[in-house]
Amino acid sequence: MITIPYLTALTTYFSYGLLFAFGQLRDFFRKIFDWWSHNSLEGYAPICLGLEDFYIRRLYLRIQDCFNRPICSSPDAWFDVVERISNDYNKTLKRTTRVDRCLNLGSYNYLGFAAADEYCTPRVIESLKKFSASTCSTRVDGGTTTLHAELEECVANFVGKPAAVVFGMGYATNSAILPVLIGKGGLIISDSLNHNSIVNGARGSGATIRVFQHNTPSHLEKVLREQIAEGQPRTHRPWKKIIVVVEGIYSMEGELCQLPEIVSICKKYRAYIYLDEAHSIGAVGKSGRGVCDLLGVDTADIDIMMGTFTKSFGSCGGYIAGSKELIEYLKHNCPAHLYATSISPPAAQQIMSSIKVILGEDGSSRGAQKLARIRENSNFFRSELQKMGFEVLGDNDSPVMPIMLYNPAKIPAFSRECLKRNVAVVTVAFPATPLLLARARICISAAHTREDLTKALEVISRVGDMVGVKYFPAEPKKQQLEGEGIKMD
Amino acid sequence: MDTMFSAFETMAKFVSDWGTLAFDTPYARAVVFGVPIRGHLLVEGLLLVVILFLLSQKSYKPPKRPLTKKEVDELCDEWVPEPLIPSITEDMKYEPPVLESAAGPHAVINGKEVVNFTSANYLGLLGHDKLQDSCIKALEKYGVGSCGPRGFYGTIDVHLDCEARIAKFLGTSDSILYSYGLSTMFSTIPAFCKKGDVIVVDEGVHWGIQNGLHLSRSTIIYFKHNDMKSLESILENATHDNKRAKKLRRYIIVEAVYQNSGQIAPLDEIIKLKEKYRFRVILDESNSFGVLGSSGRGLTEHFNVPIEKVDIVTAAMGHALATEGGFCTGSSRVIDHQRLSSSGYVFSASLPPYLASAAITAIDVLEGHPDLITKLKANIATLHKGLSDLQGLEIVSHPESPIVFLRLKRSTGSTKGDLQLLEDIADHLLKEHSIFVATSKRSTVDKCKLPAGIRLFISAAHTESDLGKACESLKRATALVLAGQ
Numbered sequence: 017m018i019t020i021p022y023l024t025a026l027t028t029y030f031s032y033g034l035l036f037a038f039g040q041l042r043d044f045f046r047k048i049f050d051w052w053s054h055n056s057l058e059g060y061a062p063i064c065l066g067l068e069d070f071y072i073r074r075l076y077l078r079i080q081d082c083f084n085r086p087i088c089s090s091p092d093a094w095f096d097v098v099e100r101i102s103n104d105y106n107k108t109l110k111r112t113t114r115v116d117r118c119l120n121l122g123s124y125n126y127l128g129f130a131a132a133d134e135y136c137t138p139r140v141i142e143s144l145k146k147f148s149a150s151t152c153s154t155r156v157d158g159g160t161t162t163l164h165a166e167l168e169e170c171v172a173n174f175v176g177k178p179a180a181v182v183f184g185m186g187y188a189t190n191s192a193i194l195p196v197l198i199g200k201g202g203l204i205i206s207d208s209l210n211h212n213s214i215v216n217g218a219r220g221s222g223a224t225i226r227v228f229q230h231n232t233p234s235h236l237e238k239v240l241r242e243q244i245a246e247g248q249p250r251t252h253r254p255w256k257k258i259i260v261v262v263e264g265i266y267s268m269e270g271e272l273c274q275l276p277e278i279v280s281i282c283k284k285y286r287a288y289i290y291l292d293e294a295h296s297i298g299a300v301g302k303s304g305r306g307v308c309d310l311l312g313v314d315t316a317d318i319d320i321m322m323g324t325f326t327k328s329f330g331s332c333g334g335y336i337a338g339s340k341e342l343i344e345y346l347k348h349n350c351p352a353h354l355y356a357t358s359i360s361p362p363a364a365q366q367i368m369s370s371i372k373v374i375l376g377e378d379g380s381s382r383g384a385q386k387l388a389r390i391r392e393n394s395n396f397f398r399s400e401l402q403k404m405g406f407e408v409l410g411d412n413d414s415p416v417m418p419i420m421l422y423n424p425a426k427i428p429a430f431s432r433e434c435l436k437r438n439v440a441v442v443t444v445a446f447p448a449t450p451l452l453l454a455r456a457r458i459c460i461s462a463a464h465t466r467e468d469l470t471k472a473l474e475v476i477s478r479v480g481d482m483v484g485v486k487y488f489p490a491e492p493k494k495q496q497l498e499g500e501g502i503k504m505d
Numbered sequence: 506m507d508t509m510f511s512a513f514e515t516m517a518k519f520v521s522d523w524g525t526l527a528f529d530t531p532y533a534r535a536v537v538f539g540v541p542i543r544g545h546l547l548v549e550g551l552l553l554v555v556i557l558f559l560l561s562q563k564s565y566k567p568p569k570r571p572l573t574k575k576e577v578d579e580l581c582d583e584w585v586p587e588p589l590i591p592s593i594t595e596d597m598k599y600e601p602p603v604l605e606s607a608a609g610p611h612a613v614i615n616g617k618e619v620v621n622f623t624s625a626n627y628l629g630l631l632g633h634d635k636l637q638d639s640c641i642k643a644l645e646k647y648g649v650g651s652c653g654p655r656g657f658y659g660t661i662d663v664h665l666d667c668e669a670r671i672a673k674f675l676g677t678s679d680s681i682l683y684s685y686g687l688s689t690m691f692s693t694i695p696a697f698c699k700k701g702d703v704i705v706v707d708e709g710v711h712w713g714i715q716n717g718l719h720l721s722r723s724t725i726i727y728f729k730h731n732d733m734k735s736l737e738s739i740l741e742n743a744t745h746d747n748k749r750a751k752k753l754r755r756y757i758i759v760e761a762v763y764q765n766s767g768q769i770a771p772l773d774e775i776i777k778l779k780e781k782y783r784f785r786v787i788l789d790e791s792n793s794f795g796v797l798g799s800s801g802r803g804l805t806e807h808f809n810v811p812i813e814k815v816d817i818v819t820a821a822m823g824h825a826l827a828t829e830g831g832f833c834t835g836s837s838r839v840i841d842h843q844r845l846s847s848s849g850y851v852f853s854a855s856l857p858p859y860l861a862s863a864a865i866t867a868i869d870v871l872e873g874h875p876d877l878i879t880k881l882k883a884n885i886a887t888l889h890k891g892l893s894d895l896q897g898l899e900i901v902s903h904p905e906s907p908i909v910f911l912r913l914k915r916s917t918g919s920t921k922g923d924l925q926l927l928e929d930i931a932d933h934l935l936k937e938h939s940i941f942v943a944t945s946k947r948s949t950v951d952k953c954k955l956p957a958g959i960r961l962f963i964s965a966a967h968t969e970s971d972l973g974k975a976c977e978s979l980k981r982a983t984a985l986v987l988a989g990q
Binding site (some may be wrong): 083094095097111120122123124127129131133138140141149151155160165184187197203211217219222244254257258285287319326327329349350356358360362402440 | 601621624636656657799842853960
């Protein structure tokens, strides 16, 4: 859990307070100036009311150059970041023709399939020539090709379930499946830090939503007991069904879900469990099959397994895996299957080829090498960062590691200084995280070599000293010099 | 009796004496039962204390008895959930035909070549050489996926180029790309419509829009499908008694060509109504982009309405442009706002770069070959003429819409029965005549009540013989299957 030092909390509140005050002052002057100027939309309410986009206009725009950075090469371990300049204090940014070759610590490229791969790319181009870039049709009409049928079988085998269905976008998978499975009179209990797609899907379903404390099985049990005993709000009728939604790896914390305990609780109280493995499928586990593989949970115990292909497989799309009846029912009813264009055939081929590489079915051991490398890289990087004194979250074996920054001024400072030294990091602030807990998030890839990581550690350490984010005391330098031979300032 | 009466009399007299004395005495003195007490203020003070004491007491509540652990255990043991899914019926086991080639105008199903009317590639750009070339180049340069959301190094220069190209083509100031056609609408609407806003929407819109409306939590009013009089009366009612126009945002949402019926929305009348009642218009041009208008710029060109009058235009690119994804275009204020508040843009990975470069090439081809549009229009006209006198089926779509929607002239009475008949016709067409058409299927979560039918998507790549064959086969199939109707 995150424990924020008292002094840091105070200074962070003070910084936000100051920014807020200045923002209000500027708004006040803007209102006076606008009073004079002429507005063409007479009689229409403004499309954004005053305070709704206050955060965007006054706080986010100041550090806008840290986000949305365009690149012009594939998002591999090293990539080209396009430089942008602004002539009006960050209100608009223009692309220049200059590019910087930077180390990529931000893209979701866990197994290194982002760039052109020797096994996958020729097959992808072949399928593009045969089936072309899109089918322009929904799955139920004329968008199912032999490729799609093969893909679903392949995914079902990989995940360990009898059947699977594949959609063209991971976000839409969550938003379109939850309304089909549960409706009014049902209960969804979701982890407090679940992704926005799950929240949207749960809202869209019309069921009642309750939240349990992040990754705390005892609180989940308490909530379940209370809710079953109380029944539906106001009428106290018993709930129709209860679905508990958890994620494999939480993308902003890097923590693994406590799956065995949660599964045993759900079995005891007869609730259905929905596991979203967006970040963990392909990246963790002995053979890359996700958190179930890693934590030793039988896949038959989990009712609905969902995941995306964007992170570890270098493609796009999402899947749902479950029993044959569940998948048949979903194919008959799910709006994303009935109304949306089917997944693009080259993307489908990329998924199948990358699964073959991971399982070693292409005849080489590259898959096993990649899995071993990502585990080594993650553990090495995390332990080094912790030795340096950074506050790093996340469990061992997880390739996502957030470094806490807290203070709003450190966010752009960290990001810009790292970019100057050709390391591209991702910084996240409100509203994706709570207001006080801004962080920089590192995503390790199997494509990173040991030299890449050492360089990254050097740069991060130097920038960390400059910016002042080493909240914990560093371990003595003597151990490090002996052990790894890393130079420190 | 007498003594009691006299005692009572003396008491009454005494009390009245005391009363007059108490009122007359100016100083702090009271006489109670003949005993003068110094300080009647003391008594009043005591009275005050008693009143305060009583007020501070809680009112009577029945005692709370929370459930004991044993009772909760019992309830948990007794509770039996419904099964996760209802039991599977026969019609749920339907498997769509599997294509063995690209979904162009001629496809291969089960080894046989069929004429394909289920694929919405209106301009025949699916499999076009230029698009394939640009896709291959992009695949070799960028790989397949973009591995990140737009905010975190998922913005590739082809995305920015594509957005600029679309904006240039349509004549707006900016546009924004989404990675999935369906998510475009259900991300755009909640970004602009919040609780308390008023939205007037056609009752035949597709599920993406319905989901967006549900997520926005605004007040939603439906008007009859493509009926301008109904729209006008609803707008009149909505603005009639509402004085809070300063803070309330009001929207009209329509589709240019409705997926569920093939009708075309009369944009010129909608714009007139919009300006009269001060509403904003959100238009979904998925099936009209690249089809309507002399150069393919959509419904606005078709009706000669300047595009600035429509506030937000969205479209899915999985139709005329033969790629995947969607875009939204409008003024800069509208687009910039979506870059941070639209959930399907911020929290989802960006469009794969090869699809974005295919979109750019598709628009280039469209701009360079306006004859594709004239060919498509000619095909539509031919098919309309050929299908005008079918037995049992009638065309309910607009004569210029690229989706030809056939509905049963006489319904069997139940939607299930209708669907079964239509499925039979489609099966027969596929097996006997090698014509591949689609029936419109509906999900249980879809609220649209328009009846089902058979849909034919016409493409500029269909030849005269294809269309002739289709008309022939449809005539024969309906004569056979709907013999009793």
